[in-house]
Each structure stands twice: as C-alpha cells, then as structure tokens.
Amino acid sequence: MHRLAILDMNNGHPNQGMRCIRQIAAGFTDAVEVVEFDVRNKDELPGTDFDIYISSGGPGSPLASGEDWERRYMNLLDELWSINNHTEDPGKKKYCFFICFSFQLVSRYFSSGSITQRRSMSFGTFPVHSSNEGDVDVLFEGLNDPFYVADFRDFQVVRANYSSLGATGANILAFEKYRPHVPYERAIMAIRWSNEWVGTQFHPEADAEGLVIHFQDETRKKIILEEHGQQKFDEMMEHLADDEKIKRTNEVIIPGFLKRAIAALKLPYEE
Numbered sequence: 001m002h003r004l005a006i007l008d009m010n011n012g013h014p015n016q017g018m019r020c021i022r023q024i025a026a027g028f029t030d031a032v033e034v035v036e037f038d039v040r041n042k043d044e045l046p047g048t049d050f051d052i053y054i055s056s057g058g059p060g061s062p063l064a065s066g067e068d069w070e071r072r073y074m075n076l077l078d079e080l081w082s083i084n085n086h087t088e089d090p091g092k093k094k095y096c097f098f099i100c101f102s103f104q105l106v107s108r109y110f111s112s113g114s115i116t117q118r119r120s121m122s123f124g125t126f127p128v129h130s131s132n133e134g135d136v137d138v139l140f141e142g143l144n145d146p147f148y149v150a151d152f153r154d155f156q157v158v159r160a161n162y163s164s165l166g167a168t169g170a171n172i173l174a175f176e177k178y179r180p181h182v183p184y185e186r187a188i189m190a191i192r193w194s195n196e197w198v199g200t201q202f203h204p205e206a207d208a209e210g211l212v213i214h215f216q217d218e219t220r221k222k223i224i225l226e227e228h229g230q231q232k233f234d235e236m237m238e239h240l241a242d243d244e245k246i247k248r249t250n251e252v253i254i255p256g257f258l259k260r261a262i263a264a265l266k267l268p269y270e271e
Helices: 017-026 068-085 101-110 162-168 208-216 218-241 246-265
Strands: 002-008 032-038 052-055 095-099 113-130 147-160 171-176 188-192 197-200
Touching: 002 017, 002 246, 017 032, 017 246, 052 101, 052 246, 068 101, 095 101, 095 246, 101 113, 101 147, 101 162, 101 188, 101 197, 113 188, 113 218, 147 188, 147 246, 208 218, 208 246, 218 246
Parallel strands: 002 032, 002 052, 052 095, 095 197
Antiparallel strands: 113 147, 113 171, 171 188, 188 197
C-alpha cells in the first residue's frame, strides 16, 4: 500500500480546510495509508518515505521567518525534488500538491514570482481563469473556464518569474479573475512545477456544504456583512448552492490529483 502524508500548515488555528482534506483522503484509504503531520504548531514533518504529499493552506506570512519548521520544510522540498530528478521510475517519484500558504512557500522556493501582501484580504468565492497551459492540463479536466474557487488569503504570488519557471519546465495554469476596473496585478492561481508537483493559491479542498455551515454561523455572518456587505454574502451563498461551482471544483482537483498519482505509482517501470 502507498503512503500519503498530509502536512497541516495551520499552526494550531481552527479551520475547515483540514476537515475537507481528511474527507477527500478518506475516499482513497483502500489504496493509501494516510498519516498527518502538524508542521508549524508541533514541528512535525514526514521523511521522504511517503509517496504522496498534500501540504495545506494556513494563516500568516509565507515570507522567510527563520523558524525551525520552515528550514526543515524547505529541506524536505530539496530532498523530494532531488529524488524526482534522479529517477525515471514513476513508482519511485514523489507526488506533491500544495495549497494556498504552501503554494506561496513553494513559489518562494522556486522563485516562481513575487510574493506581496494584498491591499485587502481575498475572502469568498471567485471565478478563476485557466491559462493556455491550464486549458490542456489534466488538473482542470472536467472544469469550465472560468471555474469557481474558495479563496482566503492576505498574501499573493504575482509577477511571474518566467526565467525561473522555464528553468524547471514549470507552467502557470491559472490566474485570478479579470478586474479591469482596478489597477491591481492579477495573482497567479495555479502552477505545475513538474508532472508530479502542482499547487493552487486557492482552496480546492473546500466543500460547499461545510462553507455554508461555516458562513451561516451568526458571529461569522455578522463579521462578513460588516466587512464585505450583503451583496458579497448573497453572492457566496449563490455560488455554494450551484453544483457547477465550488462543489465541482472540490470533486475534480484534489481527487483527480490523487487518482493520477496512485495510478502512476502502480505503473510498471521499463528501462
């Protein structure tokens, strides 16, 4: 049986993301053993003896902190990337998915773009547009263009470093929604660094049912209405009720990644 490491990057903060990741992973327990690591809060990190890694979103700044967990996390990236570069056998490669905060860390690791703090927090459900490369990438197979995502972040990866992206053969797969009425850069919303490594700056694990419950909580609803207004709240509820929006993204991206990783790990290797 193959092994899946889930890296909890939430630093002890309560969140819906880990519940959603666990729920998706539970659908694959006939094929993978799942082990969870509390990276930032307990300084827990897996070794390189796992086959698949899912690294979660989380609060705070993705910029260099000098903390021990961060050094160890970057060392793990080094080791996993090196393993993949030294084998052609798909059954020995390491398959990694990076979400939001983790996506920003890996973008920093590869110098894929500039990381900046947003003028205001991205909060809610939004359309995302695939790039030309994203249009044909298996990650978005079964999704429309644009497709809808749950997006909650104070930081962003912008201004692609095409030199660094080209050096590793990486492709940008998606960008933030078009906003011609504002003078802000569009964030990079998904990157494939290799056949085995891919990530999104949004939360593909988010499920509509859980978000509805989360946002209907009276305390949270009051905060949303005060900070974002009734129109934004109603728009989010509409997106969550539409089976072709958040629900579809939840069903396609991470489950698809896991299916393809498990299938690749089982491929016979031919010299």
